[in-house]
Amino acid sequence: MQPSCRGVPVSVEEAGALAVQRKARSSRASSKPVSLEQIEREAVKLFSEKTYPSVGMRDISDAVGLLPGSLYAHISNKEEILLRIVERGIKNYLDALKSITESGRPASERLRSAIHVYMSILDATFEQTRVSFNQWTYLGEQNKSYIVGLRAEYENLFSRIIDDGITSGEFPSVRRPRIAMLATIGMLNSTMLWYSPDGELRPSEIGDYLADIALKGLTG
C-alpha cells in the first residue's frame, strides 16, 4: 500500500549490516550514555508524528541509538514513557495557569492573561502539548484516571475565572457557565491543530485576537 524502499530484498546478513548502519546513523554520537530525558524527547517527536500505538519500542531505540532491549534499563515499560510525557505536558499548563487564576485581578484580565500564557506554552512545548492533550487516552485505566484528574483541574481553572466574572458582573451574558468554559477551552485547544511555531503569526498576536473574541463572547 505504501511505496516502499524496504521492498528491496535483503539477506539476513545484509539486514544485519543495515541495522548496524541505522544505529551508526542515529542521533547519538558513539558511546555517551543515554538519559531518560533523551528518550522522552525522541519519544515526544515520534508520538506526535505517528501516535503512541503506531510507534514501536524499536523506533524509539533507533532514535536514541540503543538496541530495543536496552531501553528497559531506563524504563519499565512503554506506557511509562507516555505517562511521563503527558504528566509533564499538562502540568506545564497547570503551573502557569494557577498563579494567574489566584491573582486578585479582575476576571476579564485574568482570562486574557490565561489565553496569552496558553499560547506561549503551546509555542514552547508544541509537540509535547499535542501528545499530552490527545494521546492520554492510550494509557491504562489507572494512569488514565490520574490524567483525567489533571484535566479536571485544568477545566476548573477556567471555570473559576468565568464564575468570578459572572458574580462580579463582568460577564453578564453568560447563561451557561459550563458551556462557556468548554467553548473557551475548545477554541483555545484547537489552536494546536493549526498553529506552527515556525509560522508567521506570533503566539502573542494570536493570543491577543483570541482573547478579544472570547471576551466579546462572554461580555455580550
Next chain:
Amino acid sequence: MQPSCRGVPVSVEEAGALAVQRKARSSRASSKPVSLEQIEREAVKLFSEKTYPSVGMRDISDAVGLLPGSLYAHISNKEEILLRIVERGIKNYLDALKSITESGRPASERLRSAIHVYMSILDATFEQTRVSFNQWTYLGEQNKSYIVGLRAEYENLFSRIIDDGITSGEFPSVRRPRIAMLATIGMLNSTMLWYSPDGELRPSEIGDYLADIALKGLTG
C-alpha cells in the same frame, strides 16, 4: 498492566471452544450473510473506542460474526474500512453545510444555521464524527491527501460565510478572517469531546448558545 480476564490459562482445545462461543455470542444471528454496511458500523464503534491502529481485524471480524480472513471477501484491506467511514463522515457535514452556505440569506443567519446543523449531525452520527475528524491521519499518503481536500472544503464553507459577513458589514470586528474561521470551527469541533447523545442538553440548545457566543465574538 491491565487487569485481565484473559489471564486464565486455557488449553488449545478450550481456546477453540471459546472462539466458537465468541462467534455464537456475536451480533450476527447464525447464518445470514454479512454486509459491508454492517462491517462499517461495527468498525465505527471499535475505532471510536480504541482508535484505528489499536483495533485488529480480529476485533472487527468478531463483532460481525466472521472469521478474520472472511472479511477480505468484502474489503481489500484494513485501510479501506477507515477510508469509507471517514469519507462518509465528513461528507455528511459537507452536504448539509453547502446548501446553507449557498442560500442567499444574511451571513449571521447562515452562521447560526450552520452551527445548528452541525450539532444535529453530530448528534445523529456521533461516533462516526469522532472517527472521521480525528483518525483520518492514519490513512496512507494518497487517501490522506484526498481527505485533506474534503477538510479544506469544510473550512472554506465557513470562510465564505465570514467573508460575506465582513463585506456586508455584519461582522465589523473581524480583523483576521482566517483566525476567526479557525476559532469558530475549533469551538464547534471541540463539542465532540464533551457532547453526549444521551446527555441532558439537546443539540438545539447547545447550538443556540454556541451561535450566540460565536456571533457576539464576530459582531463585536
Next chain:
DNA sequence: CCTACCGATCGGTAGG
C-alpha cells in the same frame, strides 16, 4: 465464507 496458514513485527526478558 471457512480452513489453515504465512512472514513480519510487537513489547518485553534472562543472563551477562
Next chain:
DNA sequence: CCTACCGATCGGTAGG
C-alpha cells in the same frame, strides 16, 4: 547496555 531470544499478535492470503 548488548546478545539472543520469547510468545503473542498483526494484516493478509491460497485454495476450496
